[in-house]
Amino acid sequence: MPRHPEKTGRRRSHLRCGAVLRVAPILCAAFLTITATLPLQAQTIATTLHDASSGLTNTSVLSAIQLPAGQILATTQEGFFFFDGRQFLPLGPAQGLPPGAPGAAAALTSRGDLILVYADMIYVAHDLATAGSPDRLHFVRVDTGDLLSHDSYRKIEPWRDGLVITEHDHLLFVHPDGTGERIDRLATILSLKEDFLRDVSALHADGDTLWIGTGDGHLCALGKQPPHCPSLPPLAAPRRMEAIVQDHHGTLYARTLHEFVTVPPAPTPATVEKIPHAEGQYENYQHFLTMSWSPAGKLVTQTDDGQLAVLAGGEWKIRSLDGEQSTSPLSTLLFDRQGALWIGRMGFGLARTRGFAVFETFGRRNGLAGDVIWQVIRQPGGPLWITTDTGISALDTHSDTVLRTIPHAAFFIAADHHGCIWHDGPDGVSRHDLLTDWQRDYPIKRINQILPGLADDLWLLSDQGAWLADTARRDQPPAQVPGLSGSYSTGFIDAAGTLWLLEGRHLLARHRDGSQAVVLRTWPLPTFVPYLIKARNDHQLWIAGHGGLYRLTHAGDRVTSLKFYGPTETGNNTLYNLLIDRRNRVWTGSSHGLSVFDGQRWTTITEADGLASNDLDQDSLLEDADGSLWIGTSRGLSHLVQPDDALRDMPLQPVITAMTLGEHPYHGEKVRYSRAPLHVTFGTLDYRDAPRIHFRYRLEGADDGWNETGDGSVRYPSMPPGTHRFLLMAYDPGRNQHSAIISARVEMAYPWWERWPVLLLATLFFLLAGYMVWRIRVGLLIKQRRKLQEIVHRQTEEIRSAHQALIRQARLDSLTGLLNRGAIQTHLQACLAEQSAEVPLAAGLVDVDHFKQINDGWGHLAGDEVLTEIGRILRRELRPEEAAGRYGGEEFLVVLTGQEPAGDRMRTLCRFLNWPLSPDRPSGQHVTVSAGVAEARPGETWQSLIGRADKALYRAKAEGRDRVIEAP
Template sequence: MPGGSVSVILATNKDNMVIEGICSDAAHKWWGGRSAAWFLHVQLLFLALAFIWPAYGQQIPPRQFGQHEGLGNMGVTSLVQDGDGYLWAGTENGLYRYDGERFHRFRTGVPGSVVAALHADQAGQIWVGTTEGLCRIVRHACRQVLTREGRALPMALGQHLAVFGPDQMVVVSGERLWRLTARPAADTWEARPFFDNQAGAPPPAIDALLAGGAGELWMGCGARICHYHHGRVEEYGVAHGLPEAPLAWSVMLLDQRGELWCRSRGGHLLSLPAGGARFVERRPAAIRLEALLDPVLAQDRDGRLLVSNNFGLTRGGPGRWETLGSKQGLAADDEISALLVDREGDLWIGIAGRGLRHWQGYRRWENWTERQGLPSATVWSFLRDRDGTLLVGTGRGLAAMPAHAAGFVTHARSAAVGDVQLGNLAMDHAGGLWAGSFAGALQRRRPGGARFEQVAKLPRILALLVDRSGQLWICCDGGLYVIADPEHDPRPRRVPLDVAGTGGGVVRTACQTAQGALWFLVNREVLRLYDGRWTTVRHGLPGDVRLSFMTCAEQTLWLAAQGEAAVWQARADADVARLSPLAMAMGPLKGQPLSGMLIDRRHWLWLGTDSGVGVWNGSAWRLLNQDSGLVWNDTNQGALYEDQDGSVWIGTANGASHLLHPQSLFEQQPLRLLLDRVSLDGVTLPAARFSVPWTPGALEVRLAALSFHNHDALRYHYRLDGLEQRWNTTEVPQLRYAALPPGKYELQMVAENGATGMRSALVTLPFTLAPPWWRTVWFYLAMAVLALALLALAWRWRLNKALRRALELEVLVRERTRELEASREQHRLRALTDSLTQAWNRAAITDLISRQIAAAAGGQPFLVVLLDLDHFKRINDTHGHLAGDAVLKEFVARTRQNLRDADALGRYGGEEFLLLLPGLDAVTGHKRLSQLHLAVCAAPFPIEAGLSIAVTCSFGVTAGRAGASAEELIGQADVALYRAKEKGRNRIEYN
């Protein structure tokens, strides 16, 4: 639609199908002049179309496995998990096993390289079918299975292996069915034709094989489906609901209810209900299942079917299908070649030619980004509307997900909100919706209204709170405001905060406890409003703790401060005069910058950080990050929200995550530690007690902790009893001891996951190294003879002593030389740094900029920033030059705290400083500079004991370019700085 923008309106029907409508900005203007009733009529019209479009699925977490992770071939053909928990991947060129750390190729005994099928039997052992034969994995080798005549059993790609009972397997080889029977005495298996001496004629060429109940098989027999039971074969055809067209039924599945599902290469999807006699067409009406050479069919732990198609996956069941394709993170032409639901309920997706993808947190998480309808992936706030719609404040306005829908859309009634960062949402008692932006815009949508209207322009809004009496409290970085009657008088009134010298200050957050007391965090101090009276509550924390976060439970305050190693819980009675907080260690979050706090209905504490979310249930921590299924690790300010059903929404800088079942966080399977491989001097040994002769080679032990969640947080604690007293810790699951002396030992090992809090049982490996030959009696006699011979060499002692002395002198000369070089380097650094601030001096920072210009010839961007303290002369004139020096040093210290290792800061002259930011351009550096500006000049500068002054600063920014000189870039930054001062100072200008 030329000359205008386009917005999308979505809704869902009872089957979770999504419908769309498109509306231009001109149409928005037209509707803006009409009544809300017209708008609702249009919504109903769109709802009438709800049976056309399939539902959107959520974002698939991008955990990809390929050659860098050890998967040497990217053409995955089959997936299976064995009884120990190892994941096996068959490919077009080799078999690979995943131990949680990386894939390792399994070669020993595997016939051929093209893996056609994998299957786990009742004992958890893996069967491997290749185009050249069949084998089963026993310990560290694959033992081939042959016919009575000694011939191999080559297999074609497909569903051709099944368990037929205790010590029996069936396999399709050469389009014939074979029975495999165990011979325990010889620890081998024997293959013979299945239909020898069986009643009924054998079926024609078999395309697929599935084991049903005891002694029951289902087979794809060309265009028919064959059922073997009670020793006979029954064929299903057109009379039983199968299509007339000739098809090949290539994959089958029995679901949790006993219903048989069959998929053809032509795109048909049929099912036979348990106990039924006729197949039913189940192909989704609104989703095409295209013809595929090798379709895949699976079922997840929640009973949903997973069906491959030519654009990704179709998931669900009759009447509730949804598509998972390019909108959810799969490529538009991804060909799904294998599916596996592992023992933890996660989904593994094999993609032909593109490796393997692990859908982390498959059952537990839903993730949403711009692909699923969010106007911006930066998510700041959540609120559930009274009609069940979930509202989301993003970096570009408001998004909504109607009740029972499966995707987000730009909120149809948020035209007045605009593309702003909506950091706060609240609903008053009358049903009015309030939105606050970081730009200070306070907006309202009246109860039942159609659009938002701007109520006031305030300082940056940090939090909104509707208390029990219905008042709306607005926390800003320039004070506190209140609307006593949001429904009838929406004008905010500034609340004077002069309690204990807090002034207006920064009001960071507010909450209300069960007794009705309102609590506010103002200038890092705790204020309470109860019964119309304001008091400052001395928090009683140890040391000079400057609080940054606060949240309320029924009778409890939770407090936190940036940079501290603990959070505090304090009882908050209405008449309390002093808090007595109880400190609690932050576990895996220690040292992480906090971004938000939440107390849920379970009284669990949730802490958002830039590296994930920590959850405390009163006794243990859990860390949630991208390895757990979170869409992004960097969570946003205050973007933690508990929904009505107890699930939790988390806003990040790259999307929104929905934790469906928080209670399952502390119900994980026990962590199991396995000895994957034990070798001594390169020779593989049993992973159990052993005794071997001594060798000078190294003992190597490879460990495996087969939990695929938060694997990077695994730590291995170990010690070798008989050699070590203390425990060692390593992040690498590989232990190595070189040249152990003879003796008896016990290797003790424990695995611990710092993110999940799980710890394995103690695993031990006892072993003995027998003494070597040179510790025998005859060897000692030989050594006595050798000692007599050594006396003849005594004359060389003086010569050796002289040589050692010469060597010592040489070492002393080298050490003295290094000291002189170190001293020279210290003098050089003093010549390049400013004596007052210890930043680079003018010559040094100019030289660094020149070097960066030379490096920019390779295309690397960078920014040059000229920083100036506003009205610095007033500080010197009013408070003296010592105060001015203190401000300059504090300015440099704050700036350095917020710089990266590659950034450089130098004093250009007086109160002017130059900042070099490699790797950033004007777009990517905007947020970075805004954060730096706020961090440096937001708080007052201390100048002497008990006295501080407010100082602002201005930034002039220019983007570096190759070919320019340092003086030119500094001049351009100076022009931008001059413009910042003309515009009122305390701002950032770009040139």
């Protein structure tokens, strides 16, 4: 969230404290003495709780294991449930199990068998690999005779080919006997005295060796002759061993209610230490105590108050779970194959941690001043300083201790090299000496950033200008910088000492010599409003804000390139955080979590990955010296301990969890035709990314293309007959990651009317009916044939005549009856193509003299009469081998062939075209024409021929009209 909503257009949901304690140095020293070295409560682990709303109808979870396909199998006081990626589903009578019977534990044997142990029953399933989903398993009850009493809190351990089970005063061993499973006393199989295996409280298998822990505090190894029990130091009461684990070096670890026992390989002696914060909560629940190794080699066990103790590098750290605080005991600890820790919470359900060992979370419940984290800085050689809405906390990250809390609400904070911190407040900027508790206040208000320089300089950027402080001089207050009197929202100092500033939407550069320049006044995106600026190197800046992110490359004060990353890449339209880490990765934060750019692709990190909140606070990212990241959110401070682990992709594992046809389960078998709806449910076994995952699906024969959904189910009104596949693919838009396509077979019989015998009979029937209809119609057609032939012949002749008329009409000029321009040109081209040396060919252009005067003086109808008469005369006087056409307006083209000279022949024709206008028009005006004629040359084109005739016509008009000119 932004610090100043009036600048970003977004309302702040958290207000600064109205009354901020301002104390004199003496009072401040007293306060800091009181608040110094406050122990930090256990760090918080983010979890997702699965309870009744997730299908876990009984929330008293006793144990959990992960099946080979990836599903989580939980044991409860009312039976067994498995998690399919979407919800928990019960195992019961459909799988051959008793309904609602109290469960005790479940285990997978080395043969791949799944054994479910109830309070007084044992069931085995053998076909895990072929079943696909646990709901398709079939369990068989093991005949226990009178060996198994009623006990809901048994310890079990897979060993050799079977399973070891604790009984009240002995151990039982379930193992295959060739025809099924049988149960025997373990003492009988190992040829041991029964007394040796009394009161066994913990089990651990190491190859062929079985370690047992007893109620009186002994550890012994079975499977070898004779049993071996290493010497242990004295244990505090109660000495009952409740859990045993082993590392890859062979060191054995065990725990009692209060103590932790380490048994290295001989001859190193065993040691005992107190487990921190393990007092009396589990006195009545010792059977729940367990230990589990994380993928990173950390040992996790329970402590009081519903917390965890984590042993790493010989040091214990306490972790608490988020959500509702409760003293309910933790009953099981399971790390899945993705590294997430599943925790049974009695009465609450099964919780899955988010980002275990990748993220740590701190907040008010952990000892910080508040949950709304505004800025985080690292004091040189010292603790983290964290500003919140209700105070400033100093956190020693090595000991998880809050060293002190200053009750000043603040947004901005910085540390100098002289042991002082600087922070803002409602009355200005305060400077604290952390050693002497000396304090000085400066009335500089509307601060937007406190920016340390490269040496002893410290910049204060505000809405009223920029101030510069010399941190080595306590007697000298910050001075306003000449020439920097604008409103500066943020700044950054690069390695060359250049101060880059954002003034409104302008980007400014102030160099070490005091010179400054406006580097950029406008942005390519008109609506972009810059908020933050960071530099990757001396020539590259990154600017984040409302609208997206820009990468700016510059040469001094000149911008050489700008590249824009919009909401599609960054995950949100408005970015409040920006960080370039030492590996040149770009981190941006918004109200939708973190987005990371490694130079090739963007990756999104959200609450699903362990982030305290998706709502990040403005400019609250810090990279620590060890490469980890501190992230301020509106619900606490997140510590990204392992950024690489958070960015690492995990294979997406979509699963089709169930299909139903109508109201009946469907498993891909061929079914009779029906119109019942097909309902398919699916999910993913990639539990970390499940909240972000979408699905693409397609049913062959029903869908033309891929469909998309964020839900885990789809319903088809009916299933198409035939054999088809339901195809499913998962994809994570936050990581641009796709899974492989999985499929399920669906097969439905065709309806009886679509089966081949029915179709064959129907085909024969329609063929016979068609033949009879054909015979009847043939007779009618024969009778009609002759009549139709007569009609067709008559109509054909009519059409032919009409066609010829249309051809003539298309070729003739409607006014003169001569060929139109296109037709006479075509005729001339044909004559030129067929021209021979024996038969001369000529073209003449004839133009009516003074035709405009006729139109103007006598009217257009008189002009039309002249053209009509010319057409009539030419049609009458032309020889059969000659042709004429209207070339345009009052101009005519005449094509002449024959032995008579072309000029003489044209003069003869022109004499016929000289006549007086109608006698009833007493002007005495005559119609005369001018003509130009040209004889065709060998190989000449029609354009050239007409061009020469046109020039001759022009000469005839120029020489007085009423004459014929021959072209040279």
